[in-house]
Amino acid sequence: MSDSVEVSPLLAPQADGVSIQQVSTRCGIPAVTLRAWERRYGLLSPGRTEKGHRRYSEADMARIQQIQQWLERGVPISQVSGLLAQPDTADSARYESSDGPWQEAATAAMAALESLNTRRLEQLLNGLLNDYSHALVLEQFCDPLRAQLAATPSLGGLLTVLDSVLVAKWSSRALSLAPRRRQAGWLLVPVGGALPALELAMVLNRPLWCLGANLSAGELRSVFEGLAERGGGVLWVLDRWPTAAERQQMGVASARGLAEACWGMDVSQLPLPAEVSLLTGRRQALLSELDRLQHTWSTT
Numbered sequence: 666m667s668d669s670v671e672v673s674p675l676l677a678p679q680a681d682g683v684s685i686q687q688v689s690t691r692c693g694i695p696a697v698t699l700r701a702w703e704r705r706y707g708l709l710s711p712g713r714t715e716k717g718h719r720r721y722s723e724a725d726m727a728r729i730q731q732i733q734q735w736l737e738r739g740v741p742i743s744q745v746s747g748l749l750a751q752p753d754t755a756d757s758a759r760y761e762s763s764d765g766p767w768q769e770a771a772t773a774a775m776a777a778l779e780s781l782n783t784r785r786l787e788q789l790l791n792g793l794l795n796d797y798s799h800a801l802v803l804e805q806f807c808d809p810l811r812a813q814l815a816a817t818p819s820l821g822g823l824l825t826v827l828d829s830v831l832v833a834k835w836s837s838r839a840l841s842l843a844p845r846r847r848q849a850g851w852l853l854v855p856v857g858g859a860l861p862a863l864e865l866a867m868v869l870n871r872p873l874w875c876l877g878a879n880l881s882a883g884e885l886r887s888v889f890e891g892l893a894e895r896g897g898g899v900l901w902v903l904d905r906w907p908t909a910a911e912r913q914q915m916g917v918a919s920a921r922g923l924a925e926a927c928w929g930m931d932v933s934q935l936p937l938p939a940e941v942s943l944l945t946g947r948r949q950a951l952l953s954e955l956d957r958l959q960h961t962w963s964t965t
């Protein structure tokens with residue numbers, strides 16, 4: 666790998682703490698959400714530089730981890746403050762089965778879909794994203810809602826409407842993640858629909874490009890050649906079983922010196938070249954693995 670290729674310093678702290686951008690990258694929480702936890706709910710109190718920039722200490726990072734754990738257990742963000750100082754006892758066990766804000770949001774989303782009120786649907790998404798991470802919104806709101814619609818054939822049209830709103834929503838955000846000039850980044854290549862790749866991009870919150878459509882073999886080769894000049898990796902995001910032609914493309918990026926991995930639907934039986942890493946698990950579980958693979962670019 667050429668020394669001129671810049672690899673993003675994801676976790677390098679400043680002398681007086683960690684910046685909000687670094688916290689966002691490390692924890693997968695949008696900066697706007699971190700600010701809301703501080704201003705609206707009083708959950709955080711980071712230090713400030715002389716110029717007023719937020720700096721988060723290790724104690725702040727530990728507190729953010731606690732907040733995330735409560736939210737994953739279903740506690741509404743508005744109720745987290747009173748629980749942070751409590752031990753994990755039976756008094757807090759009642760939140761294990763709590764629906765948090767998700768059931769109410771799902772009901773409102775169904776009403777918006779049935780009336781084709783896409784503006785209201787986007788407002789619901791924006792409200793949730795102000796308070797919760799992308800990973801949690803996708804896992805607790807988007808995924809169950811899509812599954813509910815997909816399970817009822819008569820609601821297939823509403824699923825198409827929902828997907829169109831989500832694709833538009835995530836596409837604009839994905840563009841902002843594009844790596845800077847000569848910065849290494851992941852190229853997310855969808856196999857099937859683009860939505861799973863876009864959703865993954867939201868959770869990864871790393872320097873990346875996310876293709877919005879399937880490309881032909883020739884088009885992919887051209888993209889890979891450009892990526893190889895900058896350094897980076899290719900992540901195939903599977904929404905369906907790849908065709909024979911698509912399977913032939915897997916491993917091509919590795920041959921050009923690029924890191925290459927595959928994630929999505931159950932691909933445990935998918936024959937992959939040895940150079941292609943098979944990734945499994947929840948979206949947020951990929952963060953550490955992709956960081957590890959990215960680290961290899963700076964050492965090869």
